[in-house]
Amino acid sequence: YPPGPKGYPIIGNLGMVDHLTHRGLASLSKRYGGLCHLQMGWLHVVAVSTPEIAREVLQTQDAVFANRPANVAIVYLTYDRADMAFANYGPFWRQTRKICVMKLFSRRRAESWASVRDEVGFTVRQVMEKTGVPVNIGEQVFALTRSITYKAAFGSSSSEGQEEFMEILQEFSKLFGAFNVADFFPWLGWVNARDFNKRLAKARNSLDGFIDTIIDEHIVKKNNSKTKDEDEEVDTDMVDELLAFYSENASKNDFDESKSTVKFNKDHIKALIMDVMFGGTETVASAIEWAIAELMKSPEDLKKVQQELIDVVGLNRAVHESDLEKLVFLKCAMKETLRLHPPIPLLLHETAEDTVLKGYRIPARSRVMINAWAIGRDPDAWEDPDRFNPSRFLDGKAPDFKGMDFEFLPFGSGRRSCPGMQLGLYALELAVAHLLHCFDWELPHGMKPAELDMNDVFGTHCTEGCSTCRCANLQVELSLLKGKEGENGGVYSCAVVSRRIPFKRGAFFICLNGSG
Numbered sequence: 001y002p003p004g005p006k007g008y009p010i011i012g013n014l015g016m017v018d019h020l021t022h023r024g025l026a027s028l029s030k031r032y033g034g035l036c037h038l039q040m041g042w043l044h045v046v047a048v049s050t051p052e053i054a055r056e057v058l059q060t061q062d063a064v065f066a067n068r069p070a071n072v073a074i075v076y077l078t079y080d081r082a083d084m085a086f087a088n089y090g091p092f093w094r095q096t097r098k099i100c101v102m103k104l105f106s107r108r109r110a111e112s113w114a115s116v117r118d119e120v121g122f123t124v125r126q127v128m129e130k131t132g133v134p135v136n137i138g139e140q141v142f143a144l145t146r147s148i149t150y151k152a153a154f155g156s157s158s159s160e161g162q163e164e165f166m167e168i169l170q171e172f173s174k175l176f177g178a179f180n181v182a183d184f185f186p187w188l189g190w191v192n193a194r195d196f197n198k199r200l201a202k203a204r205n206s207l208d209g210f211i212d213t214i215i216d217e218h219i220v221k222k223n224n225s226k227t228k229d230e231d232e233e234v235d236t237d238m239v240d241e242l243l244a245f246y247s248e249n250a251s252k253n254d255f256d257e258s259k260s261t262v263k264f265n266k267d268h269i270k271a272l273i274m275d276v277m278f279g280g281t282e283t284v285a286s287a288i289e290w291a292i293a294e295l296m297k298s299p300e301d302l303k304k305v306q307q308e309l310i311d312v313v314g315l316n317r318a319v320h321e322s323d324l325e326k327l328v329f330l331k332c333a334m335k336e337t338l339r340l341h342p343p344i345p346l347l348l349h350e351t352a353e354d355t356v357l358k359g360y361r362i363p364a365r366s367r368v369m370i371n372a373w374a375i376g377r378d379p380d381a382w383e384d385p386d387r388f389n390p391s392r393f394l395d396g397k398a399p400d401f402k403g404m405d406f407e408f409l410p411f412g413s414g415r416r417s418c419p420g421m422q423l424g425l426y427a428l429e430l431a432v433a434h435l436l437h438c439f440d441w442e443l444p445h446g447m448k449p450a451e452l453d454m455n456d457v458f459g460t461h462c463t464e465g466c467s468t469c470r471c472a473n474l475q476v477e478l479s480l481l482k483g484k485e486g487e488n489g490g491v492y493s494c495a496v497v498s499r500r501i502p503f504k505r506g507a508f509f510i511c512l513n514g515s516g
């Protein structure tokens with residue numbers, strides 16, 4: 001195996017589970033090199049932290065590394081990987097991805113969504129009402145991207161039910177990241193199986209209850225519009241698009257590239273909608289928030305972006321989509337933000353078979369974590385890597401994020417790269433352009449740019465706080481594995497959960513003390 005810290009018998013490096021973050025793995029790579037191996041129970045974990053090895057994984061041996069790892073909760077909550085993000089590489093994934101890229105994620109389609117424009121306009125009006133008082137940009141933009149994806153999925157006029165849906169998503173994200181012994185020791189699956197499985201079933205039932213009704217309403221609408229006028233143009237949402245492929249009894253095993261037809265059942269539609277909600281909400285919100293934070297910290301660059309907006313758009317009208325292509329410096333600032341703060345800092349892949357990488361053995365079903373965050377700050381690839389400097393992208397030879405430059409991977413590269421890139425960039429650029437064009441910003445309470453806290457928290461940023469972990473930023477959830485509730489010596493699993501970030505990756509730990 002590649003070099004890595006020595007582990008204990010049976011549990012291996014499970015005690016280092018808190019190192020499975022972009023920062024933790026970057027620090028291990030300083031010690032063990034760009035390819036590092038950890039043994040987490042039965043699970044082999046391989047971390048990749050250099051552009052050169054990333055190229056080998058995402059390009060040279062792309063097919064071997066193109067599966068996705070999934071834990072017990074993910075398999076159950078995605079209807080046995082009936083979605084695109086967690087489906088393993090194969091005919092089902094290939095055909096589903098083709099349809100999603102053509103029908104759901106194209107830039108042309110995004111631009112036709114009134115929802116992006118309307119929601120950005122709504123956010124601007126909300127900020128306007130708060131002129132003179134501090135605005136919580138993070139909360140504001142998370143609400144924005146939540147609304148964009150919700151309306152794009154279910155219909156542009158509906159915000160009814162959004163809160164209920166977000167609560168369901170929140171429970172999903174807690175379960176995706178909850179510590180489950182079976183993920184590390186499959187033969188210990190019985191330890192907390194009953195309670196955990198009950199929670200999983202409850203969460204999936206809530207989603208079924210919510211989306212099945214929406215799908216049924218869409219089917220009725222589709223049948224009615226057929227009887228009215230076949231050629232009439234109707235405003236379609238993602239459910240409408242996917243229903244064009246609907247067949248009640250479709251099965252994943254029907255997917256065969258020799259057949260030209262593709263059929264989805266309700267589970268596929270639900271799982272694909274969840275991909276969009278998880279993939280497209282927090283990623284874009286986090287990028288907008290970091291972009292504003294970095295520009296607040298760098299007033300010279302902020303001034304340049306605002307001057308460009310004045311030159312291109314003027315001050316007598318709002319920014320329009322067609323302006324975006326001309327906003328060269330703004331685009332550079334967005335690239336620089338994604339370099340320093342990739343919203344998905346670790347690309348999670350899994351090997352389909354045994355392979356050899358840089359002379360080391362990598363077994364089948366290894367979890368491969370490509371550290372896009374560390375690679376974006378690699379001192380061999382970037383000059384002054386930790387400095388926010390959008391001008392570095394003015395040079396035509398600067399790396400691009402389209403997937404061919406392995407030192408810059410905010411959207412990944414190769415087969416599993418982000419299919420929502422165009423859509424994500426569109427929402428990101430439009431939102432930042434509007435916020436900087438409509439308002440002058442300053443830090444609250446006389447704070448100086450140098451005092452701005454630019455630390456990040458891996459995976460979760462809880463807005464609720466929690467007394468249990470004595471840390472105001474994290475909300476943790478304990479579930480009793482052994483012993484009595486509240487008594488010392490009881491063994492708990494303790495998952496860091498969050499209200500804000502739907503996709504939590506790996507930041508969990510075990511408490512061995514009943515008092516918490």
Ligand code: HEM
Pocket residue numbers: 084085086097105275276279280281283284287342343344347348349409410411412413415416417418419420421423424425428
């Ligand atoms: C700034 C915005 C975004 C960023 C930085 C981003 C980044 C990423 C990254 C890094 C991956 C994984 C690539 C890999 O494993 O190699 C990914 C996958 C994915 N993204 Fe995005 N994303 C963004 C926006 C979106 C949007 C708006 C959508 C949908 C509406 C979306 C849907 C997906 C899906 C479905 C996948 C899984 C693809 C697959 O496994 O085949 N993303 N994204």
